[in-house]
Amino acid sequence: MIFYYILEVGCFNSLCISDVPSPPVLVEIKSIGPHAATISWSEGFHGGFDQTVYYEISSDNTYTTWTPVQIDTIRISKTISIRNTTVNNLTEETIYYIRLYSTNSLGRSEMTDISTFTTTGIALSQFWIYIV
Helix, strand or coil, X not given: CEEXXXXXXXXXXXXXXXXXXXXXXXXXXXXCCCCCEXXXXXCCCCCCCCEEEEEEEECCCCCCXXXXXEEEEECCXXXXXXXXXXXCCCCCCCEEEEEEXXXXXXXXXXXXXXXXXXXXXXXXXXXXXXXX
């Protein structure tokens, strides 16, 4: 961990801690549908710099193929809050694996634990049936 002295947000008595950010916390998967799901999360410690949060998603149960997606860039002056992100273009009745991480100008955080969810099927009530 590197220490430096400067007056800025996140410092205590002019002592600031610079480091890679902590991973996001309080990760939950909510509102799962056939083609989308909502991720609820909160940012971890920023490490003294603005941070960018990403999720990686996979439907490969060997965890070898991940697709990273940028969620949000968070300024250190913002207050920590619960955030929601919608993951779109999913396939119905498919198991997905998702994990999050943060980056700042000093590097990347650890990954969060992997969360798993299964998209729903398309309900028959969503179709109009015409009988001729």
